[in-house]
Amino acid sequence: MKSGPTDHDNLEQMLEERAQQIEALQKSLTEAENKAQKYEQEWSALYDRNKELLGEKHQLFQDYETLRLQKGGFGFKAMMISGCTGFLVALVLCFVYLKLKPKNPHVVAFRQFEREHLFDYELAISQGRFHDVERSMQQNMDRPEYRPIANEIEFAKNLVEAARNRCK
Incomplete structure (x- = not known):
């Protein structure tokens, strides 16, 4: 127990x-x-x-x-301002490019020749001084800056000579 x-x-x-x-x-x-x-x-x-x-x-x-x-939709206004600014910048850049791009020497020489001599030639021809114009053209053909347009000057000289012969 x-x-x-x-x-x-x-x-x-x-x-x-x-x-x-x-x-x-x-x-x-x-x-x-x-x-x-x-x-x-x-x-x-x-x-x-x-x-x-x-x-x-x-x-x-x-x-x-x-x-x-x-406020009238600020996003739309910002988008419009951005677009107009971009357009104006592109316009200015195009203008600058066109002004500064390299020009063809042929075109540059012809424009210079035209600016320097065209009025004088027209005046001399109207006064009947064909020999002065021909002599000046011959001298200009020999100048190095007008070498690119020598053919055009020769052609103009031939035209003046033909006009002189016709007027005799």
Whole structure:
């Protein structure tokens, strides 16, 4: 019968251990419930803050759209200004290119010859001084700056000679 009280002692000891385990589990459960409640409160606060921020964002977008419409579409104005500026810059660049592009030496020489001598030649021909015009043309054909248009000067000289022969 000795085994009976030992079993009883073991049983009491087991009951005490179980009671301690139950207490520890209840304490853990209480702590877990407190943590869960704390996390739920934090989540609720974050959810409310998120809702507020979304409302502010929506309000800002509405205010922006209202302001944009009141100002008359800033984007369109900026696009128009940019387009006009681009057009004007392109126009200026085209003008600069046309003024600065290398010119054909033939054209440059002919324009210079025309500018320097045409009026004098017309005046001399109208006064009947054909020999002066022919002599001047011969001298100009020998000048290095008029070499590119020597053929044109020769042709004009022949025309003056023909006019002189016709007028005799």
